[in-house]
Amino acid sequence: MRIGIVGVGLIGGSVALASRARLGAHTIGFDPDQDATALAVTAGALDAAADSVAAAVTDAEVVFVAAPVGRLPALVDEVLAHAPDGCAVTDVGSTKRTLAASHADQRFIGGHPLAGAETSGIAHARANLFDGATWYLTPTTTTSGILYERLHRLLAGIGARPVAIDPQRHDLLMAAVSHLPHVLANVLVAQAAHSLGGERLPAIGPSFRDATRVAGANPVIWTDIYLSNRDALIEQIDGAVTHLQQFRAALAEADADAVAAAANAAAADHRALQASQVAGGELHELRIPVPNRPGVVAELALALGRGGVNIADLGLYPAADMRDGVVAVWIAGTEATAQALNIVETLGFQVFSP
Amino acid sequence: MRIGIVGVGLIGGSVALASRARLGAHTIGFDPDQDATALAVTAGALDAAADSVAAAVTDAEVVFVAAPVGRLPALVDEVLAHAPDGCAVTDVGSTKRTLAASHADQRFIGGHPLAGAETSGIAHARANLFDGATWYLTPTTTTSGILYERLHRLLAGIGARPVAIDPQRHDLLMAAVSHLPHVLANVLVAQAAHSLGGERLPAIGPSFRDATRVAGANPVIWTDIYLSNRDALIEQIDGAVTHLQQFRAALAEADADAVAAAANAAAADHRALQASQVAGGELHELRIPVPNRPGVVAELALALGRGGVNIADLGLYPAADMRDGVVAVWIAGTEATAQALNIVETLGFQVFSP
Numbered sequence: 033m034r035i036g037i038v039g040v041g042l043i044g045g046s047v048a049l050a051s052r053a054r055l056g057a058h059t060i061g062f063d064p065d066q067d068a069t070a071l072a073v074t075a076g077a078l079d080a081a082a083d084s085v086a087a088a089v090t091d092a093e094v095v096f097v098a099a100p101v102g103r104l105p106a107l108v109d110e111v112l113a114h115a116p117d118g119c120a121v122t123d124v125g126s127t128k129r130t131l132a133a134s135h136a137d138q139r140f141i142g143g144h145p146l147a148g149a150e151t152s153g154i155a156h157a158r159a160n161l162f163d164g165a166t167w168y169l170t171p172t173t174t175t176s177g178i179l180y181e182r183l184h185r186l187l188a189g190i191g192a193r194p195v196a197i198d199p200q201r202h203d204l205l206m207a208a209v210s211h212l213p214h215v216l217a218n219v220l221v222a223q224a225a226h227s228l229g230g231e232r233l234p235a236i237g238p239s240f241r242d243a244t245r246v247a248g249a250n251p252v253i254w255t256d257i258y259l260s261n262r263d264a265l266i267e268q269i270d271g272a273v274t275h276l277q278q279f280r281a282a283l284a285e286a287d288a289d290a291v292a293a294a295a296n297a298a299a300a301d302h303r304a305l306q307a308s309q310v311a312g313g314e315l316h317e318l319r320i321p322v323p324n325r326p327g328v329v330a331e332l333a334l335a336l337g338r339g340g341v342n343i344a345d346l347g348l349y350p351a352a353d354m355r356d357g358v359v360a361v362w363i364a365g366t367e368a369t370a371q372a373l374n375i376v377e378t379l380g381f382q383v384f385s386p
Numbered sequence: 387m388r389i390g391i392v393g394v395g396l397i398g399g400s401v402a403l404a405s406r407a408r409l410g411a412h413t414i415g416f417d418p419d420q421d422a423t424a425l426a427v428t429a430g431a432l433d434a435a436a437d438s439v440a441a442a443v444t445d446a447e448v449v450f451v452a453a454p455v456g457r458l459p460a461l462v463d464e465v466l467a468h469a470p471d472g473c474a475v476t477d478v479g480s481t482k483r484t485l486a487a488s489h490a491d492q493r494f495i496g497g498h499p500l501a502g503a504e505t506s507g508i509a510h511a512r513a514n515l516f517d518g519a520t521w522y523l524t525p526t527t528t529t530s531g532i533l534y535e536r537l538h539r540l541l542a543g544i545g546a547r548p549v550a551i552d553p554q555r556h557d558l559l560m561a562a563v564s565h566l567p568h569v570l571a572n573v574l575v576a577q578a579a580h581s582l583g584g585e586r587l588p589a590i591g592p593s594f595r596d597a598t599r600v601a602g603a604n605p606v607i608w609t610d611i612y613l614s615n616r617d618a619l620i621e622q623i624d625g626a627v628t629h630l631q632q633f634r635a636a637l638a639e640a641d642a643d644a645v646a647a648a649a650n651a652a653a654a655d656h657r658a659l660q661a662s663q664v665a666g667g668e669l670h671e672l673r674i675p676v677p678n679r680p681g682v683v684a685e686l687a688l689a690l691g692r693g694g695v696n697i698a699d700l701g702l703y704p705a706a707d708m709r710d711g712v713v714a715v716w717i718a719g720t721e722a723t724a725q726a727l728n729i730v731e732t733l734g735f736q737v738f739s740p
């Protein structure tokens with residue numbers, strides 16, 4: 033299989049590495065940054081560096097366009113102009129409607145891997161980046177079935193789980209679970225900064241920090257994402273405003289039943305989402321009050337590791353002086369949770385299941 | 387010093403334990419749950435259990451009222467009716483205006499310790515719960531200076547950092563950094579549940595989980611908190627709606643400059659808040675790509691612990707299959723961060739500072 037990679041960063045580089053290592057593919061890559069392609073060749077991701085988009089795709093059977101969202105429409109045009117008839121062309125952008133609507137070519141299939149958000153650049157590329165990751169594909173009625181099957185097999189072959197989704201539905205979903213959370217985190221830091229007026233943020237525990245962790249995330253990339261999904265994001269913002277105004281009305285009328293109903297509905301929604309999120313058993317939370325000295329997290333994690341219990345998630349809730357606190361661990365599945373409980377109690381710690 | 391404790395749960399019990407252990411105080415407690423006072427006596431928190439509010443406070447020099455927010459006004463009334471002239475009466479509720487406005491007694495000083503959110507009940511009480519914790523006090527012009535000084539010294543003596551704050555300002559601040567974040571988390575789960583319509587939440591990484599961690603938190607307690615701070619919370623909700631509508635307008639006009647300006651402002655606000663939050667040096671984040679096998683977090687934490695480096699915060703960002711991922715650690719101060727970097731690299735891991 034001959035694969036063209038246009039844009040050799042974390043995603044493009046990892047596709048190339050995985051395709052060569054696992055499928056014996058032949059990869060040719062182009063990137064405006066020549067250092068990136070040189071590094072990709074050295075790292076064993078690319079068989080060859082191309083000096084133009086055309087050169088990277090002329091003989092390809094599959095092309096991945098892995099560039100920032102704002103640059104995708106023009107780049108996909110250029111790729112389609114030079115790719116052969118029987119070549120599947122896909123992208124990895126985090127919004128999908130615009131591309132799908134403007135590229136009704138039978139060779140084009142929009143894509144979006146849910147992986148790799150933590151780092152960027154070819155230096156971080158790795159062959160197993162997509163193992164188990166959902167990879168959305170947005171075939172349309174004009175898409176070639178043969179080319180869709182080829183792309184699907186390739187993605188499964190590099191470890192991903194390809195999932196077909198309507199472009200409209202994809203963008204609405206991402207607006208709800210990714211873009212709106214970023215917008216609300218931005219609102220929270222703006223409100224807090226304004227309310228504090230330069231005063232120090234009080235030591236209020238982890239809830240504010242967790243809620244605002246993504247606030248102000250890479251403004252260049254996120255400006256692109258917000259704009260490319262603006263219709264769906266506007267719909268989500270309108271929904272959020274409606275919710276806020278309903279809750280405001282309940283507060284204004286001191287309507288305890290309505291306020292409680294909103295809080296209860298949120299609890300039910302949260303439980304339902306958590307239950308749906310977890311493969312391999314529902315997540316169980318264990319809270320372990322500990323002295324917050326260096327080494328105590330290690331002691332716990334090490335003991336669980338020795339017992340073969342994997343920690344799906346972990347949170348530290350230090351007291352204000354960082355001497356005492358609570359370690360929360362989340363374990364998937366009832367059996368592993370019971371085992372974890374036993375291990376931690378054997379170490380002499382108290383454990384609570386909230 | 388004779389201390390009356392009305393409500394013997396986590397907070398009341400911890401005040402009692404710390405006052406006896408550190409200040410040699412004599413503590414008498416009342417709780418409608420007689421098992422709680424019995425346990426508190428056994429655990430060494432109370433010298434004696436009282437069978438009524440009156441009995442707990444008649445001879446007290448300081449009284450702590452530690453009950454749910456909705457029950458505080460009536461309880462504080464009852465305490466003031468039975469406490470002697472020279473007795474300081476305080477509460478531990480998480481909103482302060484209502485109580486301050488309705489209790490202009492010179493003996494009453496509103497209070498709110500920022501501690502103990504993770505657990506509840508006398509079984510979890512501990513003498514060091516308040517070490518280093520901010521403890522807001524809301525004295526007014528009617529407050530006795532002598533009684534304020536007594537309460538301040540007592541709180542400092544059990545390890546807290548008493549900070550005087552205007553009740554109005556306190557409630558506005560809490561609305562911004564605690565109550566609004568809970569409301570927005572509730573909005574996010576409602577929007578996501580609605581958008582998914584029963585579909586499974588895709589594996590989208592930790593940002594949605596972090597943003598919604600407090601969604602639907604104990605609906606009974608939070609209904610009380612929302613209602614007791616409804617004016618300030620309404621103000622914050624209005625501010626949030628205004629922000630959302632401005633951002634919506636920028637999106638609707640595809641105004642890239644305005645969208646980028648909002649993203650940049652959020653990044654600046656977030657940095658400013660993070661910098662103000664940390665005593666003992668700004669937090670530095672280190673990202674360490676690791677195989678997500680049992681034991682790897684332990685290995686890192688243990689090595690840092692041996693080197694005397696304390697982990698202020700820790701996050702795991704597992705890949706979708708939970709086999710590979712990134713461990714993010716936050717270290718306070720430049721020197722400790724450099725040391726951590728060195729320790730982790732010596733173990734053979736790559737480290738990135740985003």
